[in-house]
Amino acid sequence: MVVKAVLASASYNRIIVCAEQNTALERIFEFVMDVLDATTTKVLYLQGRKLERSKNSRLRDLDIIFATLDMIQRELESTMFPANFVLLDEAASTSELDTLIPITKFNKTLARLVLVGDPLQLQPFSPATDPITRCSLFLHCQISGWPIARLIDNYRMHTKAAAPIRNIFYNSDSMMFWGLMRHSNTNTFYFQSTDSAKLMA
Numbered sequence: 001m002v003v004k005a006v007l008a009s010a011s012y013n014r015i016i017v018c019a020e021q022n023t024a025l026e027r028i029f030e031f032v033m034d035v036l037d038a039t040t041t042k043v044l045y046l047q048g049r050k051l052e053r054s055k056n057s058r059l060r061d062l063d064i065i066f067a068t069l070d071m072i073q074r075e076l077e078s079t080m081f082p083a084n085f086v087l088l089d090e091a092a093s094t095s096e097l098d099t100l101i102p103i104t105k106f107n108k109t110l111a112r113l114v115l116v117g118d119p120l121q122l123q124p125f126s127p128a129t130d131p132i133t134r135c136s137l138f139l140h141c142q143i144s145g146w147p148i149a150r151l152i153d154n155y156r157m158h159t160k161a162a163a164p165i166r167n168i169f170y171n172s173d174s175m176m177f178w179g180l181m182r183h184s185n186t187n188t189f190y191f192q193s194t195d196s197a198k199l200m201a
Contacts (some may be wrong), residue, residue, distance in 0.1 A: 002087060002114060003032050003064065012085035012112065015064045016076075018102060019089040022047070022068055028089055029066050046071045069094070069101045082109035091138035092117030095124040099137040115141065 005013050019025040019031070042087070045116055046067040055167070059065070059081040067076065069088075083106045091099060094117070103113060115138045126134045142148055 002116075003036075006085055006087075006112075013063065014081055014109075015085045015087070016070055016072070016081070016083040016102060017066045017087045017089070018104070019073055019096045020069050020098060021090070024090045025066055032064075032066075038138060044189055046075060057074060069098050072105055073101050076105065078109055082106065082112040084109050086110060086112075086116075087114045087116065088117045090122075091115035092119040092136050093122040093124055094136055094138070096133075096135065096137045096140065098124075104195045137171050177179075 003015065003017060006015060011042065017028055018089070019028070024043075037039070041064065042062045043064045044062050044066070046065060048068075048071070059076075062081065065076070065081055065083070083102070086102045086106065088099060088102065092115075099115070103110065117136070117138045119136070119139045119142060124134060124136050128134050
């Protein structure tokens with residue numbers, strides 16, 4: 001939804017969609033390919049193999065690259081694909097250092113970074129014992145009051161099955177208990193449709 005809105009906005013012409021793991025990335029890739037116009041949008045899914053030198057010059061012609069953070073670190077350079085929009089999925093379970101990979105890699109061209117995740121699910125794996133070090137950049141931003149959007153539509157389970165989870169973990173009292181929401185949080189907005197997702201673009 002966000003990727004489609006970004007493409008429609010014409011503000012960003014080189015988009016990277018990334019995640020720490022291929023499992024998350026494949027799910028997004030399949031969904032995005034279902035809603036994009038494949039005849040006008042040039043897409044590449046970088047999977048665990050080295051880029052051929054002959055293909056490097058063609059990367060600039062692409063609209064979207066899907067890649068894991070590891071592939072971005074090893075194979076992509078900003079001169080090959082000067083990304084101006086990066087969407088990182090599963091950002092709440094990605095370590096702060098790993099989140100910095102696309103930020104530092106495209107620091108000269110990056111205009112917008114969107115972190116997607118749920119801090120009430122899996123946390124980043126880290127051998128560190130310090131809770132601040134183990135915290136994701138996603139959670140740091142949320143606690144610090146950065147603007148966030150909350151999805152209110154659930155497509156993964158029946159609404160009756162989802163209701164107890166929403167009531168226990170995602171109500172205002174629980175969110176404030178975990179420090180994820182303040183009483184007067186004016187930086188939060190909700191969206192249900194592609195049109196309102198344009199607020200992110």
